[in-house]
Amino acid sequence: MAPDLVIFDCDGVLVDTEPTSNRILCALLCEHGDAIDIPTTIEVFKGRSMASCTTLITERLGRMPADFWEQYVARTNRAFEEHVAPIPHVVTALDAIPAATCVASSGRYAKMQITLGQIGLWDRFLGRIYCAADVARGKPAPDLFQYAARQMGIAADRAVVIEDSLPGVVAARAAGMIAFGYAPPGTPATAQTALADAGAALFSDMRELPGLLGF
Ligand SMILES: [Mg+2]
The missing domain is CATH 3.40.50.1000 (HAD superfamily/HAD-like)
Structure with missing residues (x-):
């Protein structure tokens, strides 16, 4: 039925949006010292809420960088406003x-x-x-x-x-x-x-x- x-x-x-989001998230994680690649970023983070991602990022980096989401939001918004x-x-x-x-x-x-x-x-x-x-x-x-x-x-x-x-x-x-x-x-x-x-x-x-x- x-x-x-x-x-x-x-x-x-x-x-x-997933290719752009994952590319930006992967780049940010790498800038903070994570050796993650894009396929792993997709596997770990795709489909999760920000709260859930925060927990995972904190586990990976040992801390949650203060401006991480600010940076992520600014970069993804810029990319999505373009195309x-x-x-x-x-x-x-x-x-x-x-x-x-x-x-x-x-x-x-x-x-x-x-x-x-x-x-x-x-x-x-x-x-x-x-x-x-x-x-x-x-x-x-x-x-x-x-x-x-x-x-x-x-x-x-x-x-x-x-x-x-x-x-x-x-x-x-x-x-x-x-x-x-x-x-x-x-x-x-x-x-x-x-x-x-x-x-x-x-x-x-x-x-x-x-x-x-x-x-
Ligand atoms: Mg989805």
């Missing part, structure tokens, strides 16, 4: 989904206003955009997806989640929701296996999504 609510993650599902692309065919997919939709992201509202704004989706989702700051615990905890469904007035078991990261899929399943894992061509096999093992049904092209949802 087709769902009543489709909850979209933002980064890597609506907007193609950000939609995930291929995501607008086509949205146009073909008659159910209610909303956004639930580990990112910040201010960033989503820039990124979703750049691709014309901020206005489309306005009033239905939720982020980690809305709840006590970010992904991989189920709180954000449960909160989004409550705000939309739809039971968790009538909602599905579209995600591209492991913490997001774990959060969706913990919330009792079906998870679809977007793994475009080029997604490492290990990442695909991790998403599938966490309980996501994988797909690789947004044009497949409406059909997968039963529309």
